Amino acid sequence: MPLPSLSSFFLGFVAGCLTILLLLAIAAVSLTRSGDIYGLGHWKLNIRTPFPSMWMNLGYWTRDDGTAIQHxxxxxxxxxxxxxxxxxxxxxxxxxxxxxxxxxxxxxxxxxxxxxxxxxxxxxxxxxxxxxxxxxxxxxxxxxxxxxxxxxxxxxxxxPPSSSSxxxxxxxxxxxxxxxxxxxxxxxxxxxxxxxxxxxxxxxxxxxxxxxxxxxxxxxxxxxxxxxxxxxxxxxxxxxxxxxxxxxxxxxxxxxxxxxxxxxxxxxxxxxxxxxxxxxxxxxxxxxxxxxxxxxxxxxxxxxxxxxxxxxxxxxxxxxxxxxxxxxxxxxxxxxxxxxxxxxxxxxxxxxxxxxxxxx
Incomplete structure (x- = not known):
């Protein structure tokens, strides 16, 4: 590999590494400042999508047996x-x-x-x-x-379909x-x-x-x-x-x-x-x-x-x-x-x- 090309490759590699380190540093500072790293902020990683339901009405909060609904x-x-x-x-x-x-x-x-x-x-x-x-x-x-x-x-x-369907x-x-x-x-x-x-x-x-x-x-x-x-x-x-x-x-x-x-x-x-x-x-x-x-x-x-x-x-x-x-x-x-x-x-x-x- 010619010297100029080797030099360009090396500089690009170093720049890439520095960019990754900088992004990681920004993420670390952001997490530690907000306390998320040791708090509850990682709840976002546990979400399963699509959401199981997306209902939207005022709700009827009593079951037929008279008990209260919680969800x-x-x-x-x-x-x-x-x-x-x-x-x-x-x-x-x-x-x-x-x-x-x-x-x-x-x-x-x-x-x-x-x-x-x-x-x-x-x-x-x-x-x-x-x-x-x-x-x-x-x-x-x-x-x-x-x-x-x-x-x-x-x-x-x-x-599997039922026999009566x-x-x-x-x-x-x-x-x-x-x-x-x-x-x-x-x-x-x-x-x-x-x-x-x-x-x-x-x-x-x-x-x-x-x-x-x-x-x-x-x-x-x-x-x-x-x-x-x-x-x-x-x-x-x-x-x-x-x-x-x-x-x-x-x-x-x-x-x-x-x-x-x-x-x-x-x-x-x-x-x-x-x-x-x-x-x-x-x-x-x-x-x-x-x-x-x-x-x-x-x-x-x-x-x-x-x-x-x-x-x-x-x-x-x-x-x-x-x-x-x-x-x-x-x-x-x-x-x-x-x-x-x-x-x-x-x-x-x-x-x-x-x-x-x-x-x-």
Missing amino acids: FDEAARNMLRQLLQAAGILSDSSSASSSPSVAVLDVGFGCGDQTVALAEIINASRRPQFRYVGLTLNATQLQEAQQRLDAALSHSTQD SSSTTSLNLPKASAFQLYQADAAQPTSWPPAVLSSVTSLADASFSERWLMGLDCLYHFSPSRKPIFTLAARTLHANVMAFDLILSDSASFWQTLAVRILGFVLLCPWRTFLTEREYREQLVECGYDREQVEIRDVSDHVFGGLASHLRKQDAVLRPYGISLTAYALVGRVYEWFDRTRVLKGVVVVGRVSHCGLS
Whole structure:
């Protein structure tokens, strides 16, 4: 090797070593200054991804036997189950003949846990037909939800099929992937939907589905300008019943409490008059096409606000030693404590039915 080349190689080797040493020194100083090397900072190395769940709703914090739920994912799934139970579409039977065909338009489906859990809980794979269309505004959540759904379907197909399963279903109570369609679209404004989304949604009106449902799980109070467009489309175009968890304004709320709630909603990007009283909410459903005699609004506040506020306090205390701040969520927890104490807002399960749904 010529002398200049050898010299260049040596200089490059030394520079590389010095760069590595410098980076290690910076990392060491950073760790020792923060105390992470002998503290708890290495928690980041123990995280397993993807996360086992990414649920997001206020949760229903009481089990059927009356015991309190301690974990967020269980409470959130339990909220979905309460909604499906109120709608009457839980399936306790393994017989396909006793389970009607179901079509669901799910607005605000989150990161996919809700989609998979719904199909599992209602035993969708054993129904004669099942179709699910989900809409979300958030592109990141759509991507996460599609990945979770694909993973769940893939896991199902890897299991050996039971002798009673048909070739059109998987073995974990999940239908084939073609039964699910997820889109990014503003569910509050159907006139803004691209043709593909509109076509997919209106396909749910197929008379072969004896049960058709619009589901809004802890999201409808964000709908702008109001819930009316999606309620009207569901009732008059899809002939679909509605099941929702929503927040309603107390009839006894004072002027100042109402103002505080409206300002809070405005800060959280909700329409100014999104929180309606029970009477106003019922009238809106009737105006949009639901049968007045078949609208049920059940107050479940006892099982929602206190449990969530308590969980946020405990989670903040547990995570603080690891350098994880839940300050924003802790502040939200104070708001739910106020709701729990004053009931200026109430958490409700809503079920509305259209006349002769399924016979059109």
